[in-house]
Amino acid sequence: MEYRTVSLFIIGTELTRGIIADGHGQLMARELSQIGYHINRIVIVPDDGTLGEVLRQCLQESDIVILTGGLGPTSDDMTRSLIASIAGVPLVQDEQSYKDLYARIGERIHGANQRQVYFPEGFHPIINPKGTAPGFTGVIPVVKQGEPCSVLCFAMPGPPVEMHEMFYHRILPELATLAGHDGDGRDEYSCFLIPESKLEDACAHVATEGIVWGTRVQEHRISLYLSGGEADARGRMIEGMERMLGTGLISSGDIEAVDILSRYLQEHHLTVSCAESCTGGYVSKLLTDRPGSSQWFWGGAVTYSNEAKVRQLNVDQTTLDLHGAVSSACVEEMARGMLSASGTDLAIAISGIAGPDGGSIEKPVGLVWFGFAAKDKMASSIAVRFSSYGRASVRRRAAVAALLLAFFYANGSDLLDMVQSWQYI
Amino acid sequence: MEYRTVSLFIIGTELTRGIIADGHGQLMARELSQIGYHINRIVIVPDDGTLGEVLRQCLQESDIVILTGGLGPTSDDMTRSLIASIAGVPLVQDEQSYKDLYARIGERIHGANQRQVYFPEGFHPIINPKGTAPGFTGVIPVVKQGEPCSVLCFAMPGPPVEMHEMFYHRILPELATLAGHDGDGRDEYSCFLIPESKLEDACAHVATEGIVWGTRVQEHRISLYLSGGEADARGRMIEGMERMLGTGLISSGDIEAVDILSRYLQEHHLTVSCAESCTGGYVSKLLTDRPGSSQWFWGGAVTYSNEAKVRQLNVDQTTLDLHGAVSSACVEEMARGMLSASGTDLAIAISGIAGPDGGSIEKPVGLVWFGFAAKDKMASSIAVRFSSYGRASVRRRAAVAALLLAFFYANGSDLLDMVQSWQYI
Numbered sequence: 001m002e003y004r005t006v007s008l009f010i011i012g013t014e015l016t017r018g019i020i021a022d023g024h025g026q027l028m029a030r031e032l033s034q035i036g037y038h039i040n041r042i043v044i045v046p047d048d049g050t051l052g053e054v055l056r057q058c059l060q061e062s063d064i065v066i067l068t069g070g071l072g073p074t075s076d077d078m079t080r081s082l083i084a085s086i087a088g089v090p091l092v093q094d095e096q097s098y099k100d101l102y103a104r105i106g107e108r109i110h111g112a113n114q115r116q117v118y119f120p121e122g123f124h125p126i127i128n129p130k131g132t133a134p135g136f137t138g139v140i141p142v143v144k145q146g147e148p149c150s151v152l153c154f155a156m157p158g159p160p161v162e163m164h165e166m167f168y169h170r171i172l173p174e175l176a177t178l179a180g181h182d183g184d185g186r187d188e189y190s191c192f193l194i195p196e197s198k199l200e201d202a203c204a205h206v207a208t209e210g211i212v213w214g215t216r217v218q219e220h221r222i223s224l225y226l227s228g229g230e231a232d233a234r235g236r237m238i239e240g241m242e243r244m245l246g247t248g249l250i251s252s253g254d255i256e257a258v259d260i261l262s263r264y265l266q267e268h269h270l271t272v273s274c275a276e277s278c279t280g281g282y283v284s285k286l287l288t289d290r291p292g293s294s295q296w297f298w299g300g301a302v303t304y305s306n307e308a309k310v311r312q313l314n315v316d317q318t319t320l321d322l323h324g325a326v327s328s329a330c331v332e333e334m335a336r337g338m339l340s341a342s343g344t345d346l347a348i349a350i351s352g353i354a355g356p357d358g359g360s361i362e363k364p365v366g367l368v369w370f371g372f373a374a375k376d377k378m379a380s381s382i383a384v385r386f387s388s389y390g391r392a393s394v395r396r397r398a399a400v401a402a403l404l405l406a407f408f409y410a411n412g413s414d415l416l417d418m419v420q421s422w423q424y425i
Numbered sequence: 426m427e428y429r430t431v432s433l434f435i436i437g438t439e440l441t442r443g444i445i446a447d448g449h450g451q452l453m454a455r456e457l458s459q460i461g462y463h464i465n466r467i468v469i470v471p472d473d474g475t476l477g478e479v480l481r482q483c484l485q486e487s488d489i490v491i492l493t494g495g496l497g498p499t500s501d502d503m504t505r506s507l508i509a510s511i512a513g514v515p516l517v518q519d520e521q522s523y524k525d526l527y528a529r530i531g532e533r534i535h536g537a538n539q540r541q542v543y544f545p546e547g548f549h550p551i552i553n554p555k556g557t558a559p560g561f562t563g564v565i566p567v568v569k570q571g572e573p574c575s576v577l578c579f580a581m582p583g584p585p586v587e588m589h590e591m592f593y594h595r596i597l598p599e600l601a602t603l604a605g606h607d608g609d610g611r612d613e614y615s616c617f618l619i620p621e622s623k624l625e626d627a628c629a630h631v632a633t634e635g636i637v638w639g640t641r642v643q644e645h646r647i648s649l650y651l652s653g654g655e656a657d658a659r660g661r662m663i664e665g666m667e668r669m670l671g672t673g674l675i676s677s678g679d680i681e682a683v684d685i686l687s688r689y690l691q692e693h694h695l696t697v698s699c700a701e702s703c704t705g706g707y708v709s710k711l712l713t714d715r716p717g718s719s720q721w722f723w724g725g726a727v728t729y730s731n732e733a734k735v736r737q738l739n740v741d742q743t744t745l746d747l748h749g750a751v752s753s754a755c756v757e758e759m760a761r762g763m764l765s766a767s768g769t770d771l772a773i774a775i776s777g778i779a780g781p782d783g784g785s786i787e788k789p790v791g792l793v794w795f796g797f798a799a800k801d802k803m804a805s806s807i808a809v810r811f812s813s814y815g816r817a818s819v820r821r822r823a824a825v826a827a828l829l830l831a832f833f834y835a836n837g838s839d840l841l842d843m844v845q846s847w848q849y850i
Binding site (some may be wrong): 030 | 650
């Protein structure tokens with residue numbers, strides 16, 4: 001049978017009370033539309049169990065139903081019992097899920113948490129790498145116009161980090177295959193520092209026939225998925241996008257900027273330290289998010305005030321007086337000072353105007369200087385002027401740029417050539 | 426009759442294709458929830474006329490239905506004929522609306538535009554000051570459980586500028602009056618370090634009749650909303666929850682932990698510096714997320730390696746050898762070293778086992794020591810053992826705890842009493 005029409009159910013009382021906005025509905029609608037599905041409705045309902053009637057009715061009009069939310073341990077989470085009731089099967093405990101959850105939370109599994117490893121009989125759990133509640137998938141038998149048939153059902157937890165992981169890595173690939181998009185003909189890229197609208201424009205401009213793309217905006221990058229067409233054609237599409245958008249901003253695979261740097265450091269047995277002004281600890285935080293970072297991260301200095309730059313990094317007061325803290329001279333001194341204080345192989349320095357105040361005509365909000373120093377290598381510095389979409393955005397993009405530029409400095413790329421090619425920063 | 430339950434319908438194929446995000450659903454849900462309405466669903470459907478079935482079914486479960494979209498002159502706009510069909514009445518032209526539209530667009534009224542001044546018989550147009558398509562309102566007769574009754578219906582155009590004008594100036598005031606609610610009986614709290622399930626349990630345990638609660642999980646806290654009941658009863662509910670959950674973990678209002686500390690620093694004209702090991706820059710990042718933080722944040726040291734603790738903070742190598750980096754002695758030396766290096770009024774130090782590796786029986790993953798030093802005040806330290814839900818979670822909770830504990834240290838609270846009261850960390 002053909003699966004074509006999809007109904008989306010988003011469950012959460014915080015949504016129907018308007019406390020938060022739903023993002024899941026649009027995300028799934030966009031991705032599924034792009035691979036040819038028709039979304040006949042997106043239904044947002046409270047956690048109160050009243051979903052039953054509208055879900056039953058949708059089963060008559062849809063081939064696939066996807067639900068998010070209502071899987072957690074709290075009293076108002078009821079997705080699993082509702083689906084079991086509609087499918088006419090009991091809830092049964094899944095042994096592997098029980099073992100996995102026990103390994104994760106131990107004796108706390110007893111009580112409310114244990115409900116998370118019960119699923120409608122005949123359904124299969126979907127592993128949740130980011131949380132305690134697995135999702136599940138299975139088939140609901142229905143009678144449509146007198147004919148028995150079945151509706152494919154997927155249920156995911158509501159928290160975005162868990163739902164995204166499950167949707168992009170498990171459900172979307174399965175539905176892409178079902179829709180006739182060959183699972184092999186799909187590439188994933190990670191795009192840094194490029195605004196979503198410009199990435200979309202570039203995709204539309206260079207895409208050739210048969211290639212379908214989808215994007216997923218994450219905190220520190222945008223994931224880009226290409227499917228359809230020949231592998232060579234997809235590769236040429238990425239080359240074309242790099243010519244439009246800039247060098248070094250698109251990496252193959254599912255990778256964060258911090259991992260591009262840390263992988264290089266580990267391969268070359270190098271250590272790094274970090275001196276931060278405007279990012280105020282953001283880069284160090286990203287580096288130490290990674291387990292095992294003590295192998296290659298020594299530590300750093302958050303030299304937010306000028307006094308801290310002088311005292312902790314030995315920046316010359318005259319440099320600050322003559323050039324200011326946001327300058328080539330200052331970030332190079334910061335990087336050399338950090339290298340010397342730490343004895344690491346590589347040191348990163350960042351100083352900029354994050355805003356909202358502190359900008360001037362010469363040094364506007366969004367201007368950030370990056371400095372790098374390494375043993376047996378000339379120190380180097382480069383400025384990037386980020387479009388100002390607000391303080392948080394400038395800081396976030398500066399932190400990502402610092403990680404990418406540190407990698408390029410370490411591997412000997414020309415930073416000036418690279419940054420000059422960046423079109424929409 | 427009482428009007429209490431509302432269904433919202435948002436019509437637009439650009440929404441079900443995920444091309445744009447819906448904002449109307451959340452906006453109406455928030456405003457109507459606050460005046461006491463219960464939103465039983467928000468349904469987003471394409472412009473293709475398939476809304477009929479789900480709308481008919483909602484009429485059985487709702488007292489009020491509000492629709493946006495599907496009122497314009499293009500061929501796929503079908504809200505007015507659908508409502509007429511469901512209400513069992515013809516569409517009739519409204520003379521005043523015709524005159525108004527003629528005055529606005531002249532002869533262009535003929536053709537498709539003229540449909541915009543037809544409404545279901547017995548319904549009333551709602552003037553649209555921002556566009557050509559008026560909205561309309563009326564009553565749909567239905568039979569519920571054998572009894573004849575009526576559902577109140579409002580339809581608005583989809584473009585936000587038109588919809589907002591009509592909703593805020595016409596429909597919301599009408600529904601507020603109908604509900605007889607003044608919207609005063611609602612309090613907001615910010616809850617730190619408490620797992621969602623425990624917060625729910627505590628709410629359920631101490632809630633008294635008439636008090637309704639809702640929670641919203643955010644990155645660094647959970648917002649708790651209480652409504653209904655007397656203000657005194659809601660206050661006693663929070664006191665009861667504090668007795669169950671611990672002291673200092675629930676703050677009144679919509680506030681982050683970083684703002685609790687920074688507000689205190691600003692009020693007392695104090696400066697702070699921060700020495701971080703396991704949090705690796707996270708606390709400094711949170712402090713510098715705030716515009717104007719240079720007024721009270723000097724900077725800090727990310728002393729991730731032991732060598733960094735010795736070199737940057739003057740921690741005694743003997744302390745590290747005897748007690749290890751995750752110890753009372755080490756964090757107190759870190760805090761004193763940071764205070765002395767920076768000259769700030771207050772210094773925060775954090776050292777712990779974030780995992781996944783590095784734990785032992787004596788010092789398990791999740792154990793974090795916090796140290797504090799201030800001018801003219803004894804240094805102090807306190808350990809918290811966080812349940813391990815993974816490295817990211819331990820680091821996130823340790824950063825929030827550091828900010829809260831720094832505030833309590835600064836204002837003279839007993840840290841040991843406080844931490845010992847925390848039940849579910």
